[in-house]
Amino acid sequence: MVKPLLDLKTLQQENIAVLFGGDSAEREISLKSGAAITEGLINSGFQVTAIDTQGFDLANLQTQKIDRVFIALHGRGGEDGCIQGALEYLNIPYTGSGVLGSALSMDKVRSKQIFKATGLPTADFAVVNQADYESDTAxxxxxxxxSKVMVKPAKEGSSIGMAIASSIDELNAALQHAFKYDQQILVEAWLSGAEFTVSVLGNEALPAISMVTPNEFYDYQAKYQSNCTQYHCPCGLDKAREEELQTIALKAFNATGAQGWGRVDLMQDSNGKFQLLEVNTVPGMTVTSLVPKAAKAAGIGFEQLVTRVLQLSGADKF
Structure with a gap:
């Protein structure tokens, strides 16, 4: 159950900080998200302070008399419960998921375990820990x-450190590369079908988007650098299938304890069955990112979207 939206006029009297940048591997995307969110909030009549958290002392939020925070930090430190815990310690309300929901959603291994435990569809997987990795593990x-798998660092986003492997040598090389980003690696059975994403706003699943790339998978280059990646919304599914997709996404979002807003990624297997990939609690928020694309298809403009996310924030997480 989602609480009522906070009063818009009251929020416009508060001092809002947008936190972005930081030190994660997703810093460059976060800088762009933070700039877009800041502009959107200012255009919507909010009092906004934009803060790059790289080298920033969070205690200064109290000194600056910040009333509320819009989190635009992607990846470690911003999407994994760390910044959320710090803000709760400072008693400052913030957007999005709480500590537990953020931590669980960021951790691909624990998310997969939760999906399995709650009966939600997700591809078979194995977990490889650097501490007990041996040459015959692959x-x-x-x-x-x-014979073909996807290798993913457990706690990275934006496809960073991911690779495909279809032989023992390739898998060993992919694992060694992934260990540069994390000590625990998720290895997932290969999914050959279409890829979809479902954005969540409050308790509503927005129209699904399908992603088509000439790359072998939807990697960092396809997401942020390619001019060839295609995004389709409507996603090409019939109404019943899209509703099925949205229902699975909402269940996954709730299962990891996510709140407020976010995005759930899924793929189809060779039989056309939907399989969950992950829950993103602070997805990209540039004007061309996936959540704004889905919101636009639902008749929600960017400024209205960032306002709604802010209205869904609160102190009820702690």
Whole structure:
């Protein structure tokens, strides 16, 4: 159950800080999100202070008399519960998910375990820990999951550190690369179908988007650098199938304890069945990002979107 939206006129009297940038591997995307959100909020009549958190002392939020925070930090430190816990300690309300929902959603391994435990569809997977990794680990993983797999650092976003492997040598190389980003790696059975994303705003699933890329998978280059990636909204599914997709996404969002707003990524397997990939609690928010695209399809402009996200924030998480 989602609480009522906060009063707009009251919020416009508050001092709002947009936190962005930071030190994660997703810093460059966060800088763009923060700039777009700041502009959108200012255009909507809010009093906004834009803060790059790289080298910033969070205690200064109290000195600056900040009443509320819009979190635009992607990846570690901003999407994993750390900044959320710090803001709760400072007793400053913030947008999006709380500490637990952020931490669980950021952790691909724990998310997959939750999906499995709650009966939600997700591809088979194995977990490889750097501490007990051995040269024959790859052979056992491929025997379990099939001849082609996707390798993902457990706690990175934007496809950073991800790779495809279809042989023992390729998997060992992919694992060694992924260990540069995380000590725990998720290895997922290969999914060959279409990829979709469903944005969540409050308790509503927005229109789904399908992503089509000439790359072998929807990687960092396809997301942020390619001019060839295509985004389709409407997503090409019939009404019943899109509603099924949205229902699964909402269940996944709730299962990890996510709140307020976010995005759920899914793919189809070779039989056309939807399989959950992950929940994103602070997805990209430039004017061309996926959440704003879905919101636009639902008749919600960018300024209205960032206002709604702010209205969904509160102190009820702590």
């Amino acid at each position: 052979e056992g993983v491929l025997a379990q999951l099939g």
